[in-house]
Amino acid sequence: MSYPFLKGHGTENDFVVLPDPDESVHGDLDPDRVRALCDRRSGIGADGVLRAVRRDDGWFMDYRNADGSISEMCGNGIRVFARYLHERQGEDFPMRIQTRDGVKVLTNDGDQLTADMGAPVVLGATEVSVGHLSWAARHVSMGNPHAVAFVDDLADAGSLLEAPGHDPAVYPEGVNVEFVVRRGTHHVAMRVHERGAGETRSCGTGACAVAVATALADDAPRGTTYRVDVPGGTLHVVWTDDDRVLMTGPAELVAEGTTDL
Missing domain, CATH: 3.10.310.10 (Diaminopimelate Epimerase; Chain A, domain 1)
Incomplete structure (x- = not known):
């Protein structure tokens, strides 16, 4: 057919x-x-x-x-x-x-x-790893699961051909893992390994999870717009006063x- x-x-x-x-x-x-x-x-x-x-x-x-x-x-x-x-x-x-x-x-x-994208669900701390390196991560759900890890250099995550290590008890169905560096005030860059796809040029729900995790780390007021650079371009994300995540791109x-x- x-x-x-x-x-x-x-x-x-x-x-x-x-x-x-x-x-x-x-x-x-x-x-x-x-x-x-x-x-x-x-x-x-x-x-x-x-x-x-x-x-x-x-x-x-x-x-x-x-x-x-x-x-x-x-x-x-x-x-x-x-x-x-x-x-x-x-x-x-x-x-x-x-x-x-x-x-x-x-x-x-x-x-x-x-x-x-609706309301995020912010869950507990977790950990992800690539090879011999490991990082603390924040578990955020945007309807699908994410682990957001802040790193010193995006290159530290390697090629991401293989899925980063994670706790299967926390993520029994796999997880999208975002590696994040700061670029400036309310400005970050990320790489992502998506479950079921591998490393991709961008992940919209991942950018939302990253903005939420960064806003929490910054103690930023709701309504703050975060610029999230991905290998394929730029997304802008706002976590609103009424607990909605708005993603623009x-x-x-x-x-x-x-x-x-």
Whole structure:
């Protein structure tokens, strides 16, 4: 069976978008097919797959990691998803998108899209490691789990081809690990290893977790905007007075076609 696809990215965190309004693709979207689509040599190439499903009460974003596993949420992905709905399905902003982590509201200001990612859940201290190095980390949930570690140099995390070590009792289903350095006042940079995808050029939920952890470390007042630099660009994140995390960044559609992968 062949079916249409689009390719998009948010700060170079890239995705295959599969329009599936009538759920005709769902039965074929097993982990093997997701891995084939995301393969960067024999497939289209992506960090994950966004399946666009129309329901009676709106659109649902079915997100799959590059390894075929299901994820609760994807911050860069939901901006790409909103860009697709606006440009190809005629949906207007503000836009409500259903996810496995509840409904997210998207707004736009020119090329920049803002996603209300909801309330963060700040949990306890934990630890992550790469090789013989280990760091204290903050456990933050943005619908999916994150471990945020402040380091002296982003190079200390190595290549991140392998998942950083973590406590399986704290993260039984794996974890996204962010390594963070300070660049200035309310300005940080990060690298990330995403569970199910490896090191990626950006992670939207990770940037949100980093902003929350940094605001707590700084004792910053709510409403403070943090600039988070990722290898693929820049995101801006605000933890609001009413306990919402707002993430702003670009989203682009760069290709479309038909595939039988």
